[in-house]
Amino acid sequence: MGFQESATPDPARRVFVSYIDKSREYYLAQGFGNPYRWAYNTEIPFTPLAKPLSESRIGVITTTSLWTGQDHLDLVDRPPKHAYAAPCDPLPARMFTMDLAWDKEATNTDDLGSFLPVTALKKLAAEGRIRDVSPRFYGVPTEYSQRKTNSQDAPAVLEYLREDGVDATLLVGL
Amino acid sequence: MSLTARHLEANGIPTVVLGSARDIVEQAGAPRFLFTDFPLGNPAGAPGNPAMQVEIARMALRLFETAETPGTTVRTPFRWPVDDWRMNFMHVDVAEREALLAAGEDRRRRQALRKEKFGDA
Structure with a gap:
């Protein structure tokens, strides 16, 4: 496979991985003709906290899906994904992640806390750092359709957050 | 994920994106970004390391208070034990x-x- 033998990066190359470069070259090598065009924005919206964190309810948003009993689901059989909200208490034992392009050779997603920081936030709520964690966490699918994210999924999650009185959010992409 | 963050932010909800794909998140224009230089999959902390996961959540919250300009990136201090994934992935x-x-x-x-x-x- 041409794996790098050394444990240290090659300083003749950029150490930080460019996933835009990597995925473009990889899919071109797989014969996909049209490189994916990633979102590029120079204007950035910005909303400061309306109140101190100690008085704020925090919500967690994930790109993973609710587990439906299978770790492996063939691409052909995967139904289209939609935004969703699910209870934080109890948290699911696991999430479905195999459809996402995380590094399946280097790591795993068996520990929910490694990508869904609900338990960590609950601990910080117990310390008084935040008021509390939203009773639900939220899912936003990533299916490489920026149009669908902007027109359907992001507005749907905004509605869930408003229903739950969430003041600020952590969004965790795999 | 960054596009969702932008939509929420434009509608009055502050956001912090936690991630490991620095170029994708920064180019998309995420309002606040907490970067952990890990292989993709564990941007909230290494599996089986709840202490690190709490520390990363703590840094994410802190970013709500410290970020003064749109498009702020903060990097967590954690390192993956090996570096071969940088080359091997894709x-x-x-x-x-x-x-x-x-x-x-x-x-x-x-x-x-x-x-x-x-x-x-």
């Missing part, structure tokens, strides 16, 4: 060109089948 080896093309061909075939089944949704 590695294109010319010696494997045929296998890569075959994998792509298979993926396109299955994508077409899925489209027949579910439409464009």
Whole structure:
């Protein structure tokens, strides 16, 4: 496979991985003709906290899906994904992640806390750092359709957050 | 994920994106970004390391208070124990060109089948 033998990066190359470069070259090598065009924005919206964190309810948003009993689901059989909200208490034992392009050779997603920081936030709520964690966490699918994210999924999650009185959010992409 | 963050932010909800794909998140224009230089999959902390996960959540919250300008990135201090993933992930080896093309061909075939089944949704 041409794996790098050394444990240290090659300083003749950029150490930080460019996933835009990597995925473009990889899919071109797989014969996909049209490189994916990633979102590029120079204007950035910005909303400061309306109140101190100690008085704020925090919500967690994930790109993973609710587990439906299978770790492996063939691409052909995967139904289209939609935004969703699910209870934080109890948290699911696991999430479905195999459809996402995380590094399946280097790591795993068996520990929910490694990508869904609900338990960590609950601990910080117990310390008084935040008021509390939203009773639900939220899912936003990533299916490489920026149009669908902007027109359907992001507005749907905004509605869930408003229903739950969430003041600020952590969004965790795999 | 960054696009969702932007939508929420434009509608009055402050956000912090936690992630490991620095170039993608920064180019998309995420309002606040907590970067952990790990292989993709564990941007909230290494598996089985709840202390690190709390520390990363703590840094994410802190970013709500400290970020003064849109598009602020803060990097967590954590390092993955090895670096080989930087090279290995989505590695294109010319010696494997045929296998890569075959994998792509298979993926396109299955994508077409899925489209027949579910439409464009």
